[in-house]
Amino acid sequence: MSYLSSLFSLFGGLGMFLYGMTVMSDGMQKAASSKMSKFLNIVTENRVMAVILGAGITALVQSSSATTVMVVGFVNAGILNLSQSVGIIMGANIGTTITAWMVSLTQVSGSALSIFKPEFFAPLLVGFGSFRLLFGKKGNDDLLADFCVGVGLIFIGLEFMSSAVSPYANSPVFSRAFQIMGGNPILGILTGAVVTGLIQSSAASVSILQTLALSGAVPRVAGFYITLGQNIGTCVTAMISSAGASRTAKRAAMIHLLFNVTGAVLFGILIFLMSLPFASFFQGRLSPVEISMFHTIFNISCTIVLYPFADLLVALSGKLVLETKKDKEEAENPNHYTEVEKSLIQHLDLRILESPAIAIAAAKSEVVNMARITEENIHHATDILLEEKTEEIPEIFKQEKVIDNMQKLLTEYLIHIGNLSLNEMQKLEVNNMFNTITDIERAGDHAENIAEQAKFAEEHAISFSEIGQDDIRKISKTVVESFHASIEAFEKNDLDMVVKTAHLEDQVDEMEEDMRETHIERLNSGACAPQAGVVFLDVISDLERISDHADNIAGYVKAMI
Structure with a gap:
């Protein structure tokens, strides 16, 4: 015994x-x-x-x-x-x-x-x-x-x-x-x-x-x-x-x-x-x-x-450590992997989870990359609509798939981080990243909607009046600026960018409301075709919702400061 x-x-x-x-x-x-x-x-x-x-x-x-x-x-x-x-x-x-x-x-x-x-x-x-x-x-x-x-x-x-x-x-x-x-x-x-x-x-x-x-x-x-x-x-x-x-x-x-x-x-x-x-x-x-x-x-x-x-x-x-056949294939075929696989699967390495702070920083960096891709897609979609570059519409859909995959992979990685031993501030930061990537993905969905409207306009020979084009150009510029400011706020924890995002979002709301009223007046006077009017209203509605998601992202940053 x-x-x-x-x-x-x-x-x-x-x-x-x-x-x-x-x-x-x-x-x-x-x-x-x-x-x-x-x-x-x-x-x-x-x-x-x-x-x-x-x-x-x-x-x-x-x-x-x-x-x-x-x-x-x-x-x-x-x-x-x-x-x-x-x-x-x-x-x-x-x-x-x-x-x-x-x-x-x-x-x-x-x-x-x-x-x-x-x-x-x-x-x-x-x-x-x-x-x-x-x-x-x-x-x-x-x-x-x-x-x-x-x-x-x-x-x-x-x-x-x-x-x-x-x-x-x-x-x-x-x-x-x-x-x-x-x-x-x-x-x-x-x-x-x-x-x-x-x-x-x-x-x-x-x-x-x-x-x-x-x-x-x-x-x-x-x-x-x-x-x-x-x-x-x-x-x-x-x-x-x-x-x-x-x-x-x-x-x-x-x-x-x-x-x-x-x-x-x-x-x-x-x-x-x-x-x-x-x-x-x-x-x-x-x-x-x-x-x-x-x-x-x-x-x-x-x-x-x-x-x-x-x-x-x-x-x-x-x-x-000799070079394997797989290494040689990757060197010879740099496009063997998709962009999202190369950036996320490599950068969000599970071994980094040994240090929660660095894992969070790596995840945040990739969230910013996801947001940049989405911002570019938003700008590109409105450009296609206004310039009638319909041959470029497949590129919008391709990038939207990348954004969706990034959301999936980032969510999985953040779940791993959430299971680590974190302090209260880190837990809040991880939760905010969960919400942020959701808002970014939804903003990307609205960019895809705009591209689909551009495709619909081409198929039905729909064109906007000069006033309508100017309105879309004006509101889209403000929306992209708002989304960009929210990314800056997220990346740098910048309170000034949070305030700027909120200010721009208010401007977008006012623009959307004024444009909707004046456009309905043009429809009633016969100055605008009904089909063009439906596309116009859907587009400015998508842009306004993108601005809402930007404001949400800035709001998560505000809660951290």
């Missing part, structure tokens, strides 16, 4: 640790994710800034694997190029050392210092955070509560794991296993890589090693080799994530693997050579603090040593 109880404690402790990391990183992402996309924009050709960014993002999400998966998504979506991705990948390895240092705090000893031990105040943090979540104001994010609960669970989980393995610290099984690993670098590195690959988290596997080290069961040389392997194992997640992505994205994942394998091989050789003259030191017992120190020194040293060879890593990834 004692063995079973220890196993349950170990499993439960690991579960609390992983869940605590998730809760804590969610809270930290909500607090800082609004700035992530801004930081990403800073990373142009400055690789040093890319390293800093990679370390910062990883420190927030507590996982170098998650950061690298995001990088694969960014590269696949065209947000980053391979040269920029190298720096972020290098920085990710540095950022992941934060978790190891948090765990090493558990080694604080001494009665006077016991109050500083994380497991001493961890229950207080969980209690404080839980009470804030239970009795705080409903409907609001409590980032402090998330952070406190997450940190508390991390250290309680570590205490459970430590308690579970401590009775077996002197077990001959542990001792023999680590002796074998210490004497065989390949086996030690392989063990760290496999364990990390299985649990998909280098932070968690390092923490498990630190827990074992806390009980005094791990020789230094074995712990060092296992730590090197853990850095290789963390590449598994990104390699899996790159499956099905573009060749460039696969190369980003390969760069991560090359970087970590090269670093592990270099340090593995160095440790093996040093362990020969200093055998007594390397066979000594490893402490959690020493693991944190080695983990940090290893990752920083690898970045410094390999930083000058970043372009070589990029080139080598191109040699290892």
